[in-house]
Amino acid sequence: MRRMGRSYNWIKMNPAQMLSVGFLILIGVGTLLLMLPFATKDRHHLSFIDALFEATSAVCVTGLVVVDTQTTFTVFGQIVLMVLIQIGGLGFMTFGVLIAIMLGKNIGLKGRLMIQESLNQLSIEGMVRLVKFVVGFTLIAEMIGALILAIRWSSDFGFPRSLYYGIFHSVSAFNNAGFDIMGQFRSVTEYAGDFTVIMTLSFLLIIGGIGYIVVLDVKRNKSLKKLSLHTKLVLLMTLILNILGTVFIFALEYDNPGTLANLPLKDKLLGAFFHGVVPRTAGFNSLNTGELTLGSQLVTMLLMFIGGGSGGTAGGIKVTTFVLIFLAVRALIKEEDEVSLMGRRIPKDLIVRAFTITVYSIGFIFFILFILSITENAPLNVLLFEVISAFGTVGMSMGLTPELSATGKGVIAFMMFAGRVGPITIAFALARRKGKAKYKFAEEKIMIG
Amino acid sequence: MRRMGRSYNWIKMNPAQMLSVGFLILIGVGTLLLMLPFATKDRHHLSFIDALFEATSAVCVTGLVVVDTQTTFTVFGQIVLMVLIQIGGLGFMTFGVLIAIMLGKNIGLKGRLMIQESLNQLSIEGMVRLVKFVVGFTLIAEMIGALILAIRWSSDFGFPRSLYYGIFHSVSAFNNAGFDIMGQFRSVTEYAGDFTVIMTLSFLLIIGGIGYIVVLDVKRNKSLKKLSLHTKLVLLMTLILNILGTVFIFALEYDNPGTLANLPLKDKLLGAFFHGVVPRTAGFNSLNTGELTLGSQLVTMLLMFIGGGSGGTAGGIKVTTFVLIFLAVRALIKEEDEVSLMGRRIPKDLIVRAFTITVYSIGFIFFILFILSITENAPLNVLLFEVISAFGTVGMSMGLTPELSATGKGVIAFMMFAGRVGPITIAFALARRKGKAKYKFAEEKIMIG
Numbered sequence: 001m002r003r004m005g006r007s008y009n010w011i012k013m014n015p016a017q018m019l020s021v022g023f024l025i026l027i028g029v030g031t032l033l034l035m036l037p038f039a040t041k042d043r044h045h046l047s048f049i050d051a052l053f054e055a056t057s058a059v060c061v062t063g064l065v066v067v068d069t070q071t072t073f074t075v076f077g078q079i080v081l082m083v084l085i086q087i088g089g090l091g092f093m094t095f096g097v098l099i100a101i102m103l104g105k106n107i108g109l110k111g112r113l114m115i116q117e118s119l120n121q122l123s124i125e126g127m128v129r130l131v132k133f134v135v136g137f138t139l140i141a142e143m144i145g146a147l148i149l150a151i152r153w154s155s156d157f158g159f160p161r162s163l164y165y166g167i168f169h170s171v172s173a174f175n176n177a178g179f180d181i182m183g184q185f186r187s188v189t190e191y192a193g194d195f196t197v198i199m200t201l202s203f204l205l206i207i208g209g210i211g212y213i214v215v216l217d218v219k220r221n222k223s224l225k226k227l228s229l230h231t232k233l234v235l236l237m238t239l240i241l242n243i244l245g246t247v248f249i250f251a252l253e254y255d256n257p258g259t260l261a262n263l264p265l266k267d268k269l270l271g272a273f274f275h276g277v278v279p280r281t282a283g284f285n286s287l288n289t290g291e292l293t294l295g296s297q298l299v300t301m302l303l304m305f306i307g308g309g310s311g312g313t314a315g316g317i318k319v320t321t322f323v324l325i326f327l328a329v330r331a332l333i334k335e336e337d338e339v340s341l342m343g344r345r346i347p348k349d350l351i352v353r354a355f356t357i358t359v360y361s362i363g364f365i366f367f368i369l370f371i372l373s374i375t376e377n378a379p380l381n382v383l384l385f386e387v388i389s390a391f392g393t394v395g396m397s398m399g400l401t402p403e404l405s406a407t408g409k410g411v412i413a414f415m416m417f418a419g420r421v422g423p424i425t426i427a428f429a430l431a432r433r434k435g436k437a438k439y440k441f442a443e444e445k446i447m448i449g
Numbered sequence: 450m451r452r453m454g455r456s457y458n459w460i461k462m463n464p465a466q467m468l469s470v471g472f473l474i475l476i477g478v479g480t481l482l483l484m485l486p487f488a489t490k491d492r493h494h495l496s497f498i499d500a501l502f503e504a505t506s507a508v509c510v511t512g513l514v515v516v517d518t519q520t521t522f523t524v525f526g527q528i529v530l531m532v533l534i535q536i537g538g539l540g541f542m543t544f545g546v547l548i549a550i551m552l553g554k555n556i557g558l559k560g561r562l563m564i565q566e567s568l569n570q571l572s573i574e575g576m577v578r579l580v581k582f583v584v585g586f587t588l589i590a591e592m593i594g595a596l597i598l599a600i601r602w603s604s605d606f607g608f609p610r611s612l613y614y615g616i617f618h619s620v621s622a623f624n625n626a627g628f629d630i631m632g633q634f635r636s637v638t639e640y641a642g643d644f645t646v647i648m649t650l651s652f653l654l655i656i657g658g659i660g661y662i663v664v665l666d667v668k669r670n671k672s673l674k675k676l677s678l679h680t681k682l683v684l685l686m687t688l689i690l691n692i693l694g695t696v697f698i699f700a701l702e703y704d705n706p707g708t709l710a711n712l713p714l715k716d717k718l719l720g721a722f723f724h725g726v727v728p729r730t731a732g733f734n735s736l737n738t739g740e741l742t743l744g745s746q747l748v749t750m751l752l753m754f755i756g757g758g759s760g761g762t763a764g765g766i767k768v769t770t771f772v773l774i775f776l777a778v779r780a781l782i783k784e785e786d787e788v789s790l791m792g793r794r795i796p797k798d799l800i801v802r803a804f805t806i807t808v809y810s811i812g813f814i815f816f817i818l819f820i821l822s823i824t825e826n827a828p829l830n831v832l833l834f835e836v837i838s839a840f841g842t843v844g845m846s847m848g849l850t851p852e853l854s855a856t857g858k859g860v861i862a863f864m865m866f867a868g869r870v871g872p873i874t875i876a877f878a879l880a881r882r883k884g885k886a887k888y889k890f891a892e893e894k895i896m897i898g
C-alpha cells in the first residue's frame with residue numbers, strides 16, 4: 001500500500017520536493033531576467049548574488065531588498081518582480097494547474113496532490129474548484145485594491161502612473177510581499193498618516209495572509225456556527241494578534257521621537273495599527289523600522305515568527321501552531337491530560353507536530369544567526385530581526401539588507417527559501433508518517449505549519 | 450489510587466512545591482543574614498533588593514552578583530553566601546534528610562519522595578544510601594579541590610587565607626555557583642593561564658554539574674557496558690559539548706585582542722577550554738566576558754541554555770532534553786517513526802516532555818527579555834546573555850548585573866529562582882499525568898528537565 005501510494009510521483013519526488021524544485025526553477029529564471037541589461041537603469045548593473053537575492057525575495061514573497069526597487073530597476077525589471085511575486089504568492093503548483101485549466105486539460109491526481117501540498121489543504125476534493133476560486137478571489141481583491149490606490153495616488157503621480165503604482169503595491173500587499181516602488185527604501189513612510197493607503201494595504205495583506213482555506217470556508221458557510229475549528233481559530237487569532245500588536249507598538253513607541261512621538265494622535269494610532277499588522281507577514285513599513293524601541297523590535301520579531309494562517313501567502317510557524325503550543329503549555333500548568341479548544345479535543349500527534357515545527361524553526365534561526373554573527377558586523381538585535389524576517393518571509397529590516405556581505409546575502413536568500421518551502425515540507429513529512437491513532441472523543445483537525 | 454497516591458502530602462503540596470517553598474524560606478533567611486550590619490564592610494550597606502538578589506543567586510547557585518563579593522562582604526557575609534551555596538547545591542531536601550540521618554531518625558516515605566524530587570531521581574529505592582553518598586562525595590570532592598587550590602594560592606595569599614580562598618572557591622565550583630572572592634568582579638581572570646587553578650575548578654564544576662545519579666551509576670557499575678542509557682548519554686554529551694565549546698571559543702576568539710589574541714598558545718587553549726566548559730553552568734570567567742565576539746556570545750548562550758545533567762547542581766534544559774530534541778528532529782528528517790539511541794527506543798511521551806520543557810523555557814526567556822528590554826537600557830545581546838545566564842543558573846554576565854534597575858534585579862532574581870525550581874516542577878507535573886502506554890520494543894528511561 002505504501003509503495004502504491006508513492007507511485008503518483010514520477011521521478012521519485014514527493015509533492016513538497018516538487019514544490020521546492022518549482023520554486024528553484026522560478027528563482028533561476030527570475031535571476032536571469034533581472035540580470036538582463038534592460039532590467040536595470042543606467043549604471044545599476046546587478047551582480048549575480050544581488051539578482052539571485054532579489055529573485056528569491058520576490059518568489060518567496062519576502063520583500064527584503066539589497067537594492068532600492070524604484071531607483072535600480074526599469075519598469076521591465078519591476079514587472080518581472082511583480083510577476084515573480086504573483087506566481088510565488090499563488091503558489092507555483094496552483095499556477096501550473098491554472099494554466100492547465102485555461103488550456104482545457106483534465107487535472108489528474110498528481111496535479112491535484114501537488115496543489116494540495118502547495119496550499120497545505122486537508123482534503124483533495126473539490127481541488128479544481130478551489131484553484132478557480134483562489135485565482136478569481138486573488139485577482140478581484142488585487143483589482144479592487146489597485147483601483148483604490150490608483151484613485152488615491154492620481155493626485156500625486158498623475159493617472160497612468162498612479163494605476164501602475166496601484167497595481168504594483170496591491171499585488172505586493174495581497175501576496176504579502178512588501179516590495180515597494182516608492183524609492184530610497186522608503187516603503188510607505190510618506191503615507192504613515194494616510195488613512196486610505198494604510199487601510200487599503202492592511203486589508204489586502206490581512207486577507208492575503210489569512211489563507212485561502214479560511215476565505216473559502218467563510219464563503220461556503222455563511223453562519224459562524226458552521227465554520228470549521230481551523231477557520232474560527234485563524235480568525236480569532238488574527239484579531240487577537242493584530243489588536244495586541246497595535247496596543248504594544250502604540251504603548252512602546254508613544255514617546256519615541258524616531259517614530260510616533262511627533263505625530264498627532266490619529267497618526268499615532270494609524271502607525272501603531274499598521275506596525276501591529278504588518279509583521280504577519282507583509283514587510284511594508286510606515287514608520288522607520290530602525291528607530292523602533294527594543295521592546296517594539298521584540299514584539300515585531302515575535303509576530304514575524306508566528307506569521308499568518310496556513311495555506312495563504314503568509315510565512316512563520318503559523319498562528320495555529322502558536323495556539324496549539326500555547327494550549328499545550330496551559331494544559332500542562334493546569335495538569336490536564338488533554339488539550340481542548342472550543343469544545344473540541346486536539347489530537348496529540350498534532351501537538352507533537354506543532355512543537356517539532358516550533359523547535360526546529362528556533363534551532364534553524366539560531367544556526368543562521370550564528371553564521372551571520374561571524375560574517376556580518378552588526379548588533380544582535382539587527383541581525384536577529386533580519387533572520388526572523390527572512391524566516392517568516394516578512395521582509396521588514398532594520399536596514400541591514402543592503403549592507404550584507406556576499407555570504408550574508410547568500411545565507412539570507414537561503415533562509416527566505418527555507419522559510420517558504422520548509423514548513424510545508426516538514427508538515428508533509430510529519431503527515432506522512434502519522435499512524436492511525438484511536439481517540440475516544442470527537443476531535444477535529446487544524447492545519448499547522 | 451490517584452487520590453491515595455496524593456495522600457503523602459501533608460498540607461496539600463506536591464514535592465516540587467515543597468522544594469520551592471523550602472528554597473523561598475532559605476532565600477528569606479539568607480536575605481536577612483546578608484542585611485545584618487556585620488555582614489557587609491563599612492559604608493557598604495546592602496539594600497533589601499540587593500540582599501534578596503544576592504541570597505537568591507547563592508541559594509539557586511547562579512553566581513550573578515550586583516555587588517562585588519570580596520569588597521562588599523565581611524568574612525561573615527562571605528561565609529553566609531558559601532553556606533547558602535552549599536545548602537542550595539546539595540538540594541534543600543537532601544540537606545533536610547541529612548540532618549535527620551545525623552540525628553538518627555528514620556526517614557519516612559514523605560521524606561524520601563521529597564529527595565526523589567530534589568534529585569529528580571527515577572526510583573525511590575536506596576534513597577538513604579544515595580543521600581549519604583551524595584553528601585560524602587560532595588564533601589570529599591570539595592575537600593580535595595580546596596586543598597589543591599590552597600596549596601597553589603599559599604604563595605599568593607599566605608597560609609590561613611589561602612585555605613579560606615581554597616574552600617570558598619572549591620565549594621563555589623563544585624556547586625556550580627560561580628561566586629568568587631577575588632575582588633573587583635574579576636572572577637579568575639588573574640589565573641587565565643594558570644593550569645592548576647583552571648583545571649581544578651573545571652574538574653570540580655564538571656563533576657558537580659554532571660549529576661549525582663551519573664556519579665552513583667559509575668561508582669556502582671565499573672564496566673562501561675553496564676552503565677544506564679542515561680549515564681552513557683550524559684557522559685557522552687558532556688564530552689561532546691565541552692569539546693565543541695572549546696573548539697568554537699578557540700576559533701572565534703583567536704584574533705580577538707580583548708580575549709585570546711595576546712595570550713601565548715598554551716594560555717589560548719586553556720582560556721578556550723575554560724570558557725567552553727564554564728557555561729554549563731558554573732559562572733566563573735577567566736576571560737573578559739564583555740569582550741567576547743558576538744559568535745562566542747551566541748555559543749555561550751546556547752551552552753548556558755542546554756546546561757548540565759539532571760539531578761546535579763547544573764541548570765538549563767539539561768543535556769538529555771537537548772539530545773532528545775536533536776534525535777526527534779533527526780528522526781523527522783530521516784522520516785523514521787521511532788526515536789532510538791544506542792539500540793534503545795525512546796518513549797514518545799519523553800519526546801513530548803522534552804519539547805514542552807524546551808519551548809516553555811524559550812517562551813519564558815523571551816517574556817523576561819521583553820520586560821527587561823523596557824526597564825533596562827542595554828543592547829539585546831547583553832540583555833539576552835543576562836536572562837539566559839539567570840535561567841540556566843549559570844552566573845556569567847557581560848557586566849549588566851550591577852547596572853540593573855531595581856525592577857531588573859527583581860526580575861532576574863525571579864528568573865534565577867524559576868530557572869532552579871521550574872524544570873523540576875515541570876518534570877514533576879508531566880511525570881504525574883503520564884499514562885501507561887504500550888510499546889513493542891525494549892525501551893529505557895532517560896531523565897530530562
Ligand SMILES: [K+]
Pocket residue numbers: 061062063176177178281282283393394395
Ligand atoms: K513578506
Ligand SMILES: [K+]
Pocket residue numbers: 510511512625626627730731732842843844
Ligand atoms: K552557576
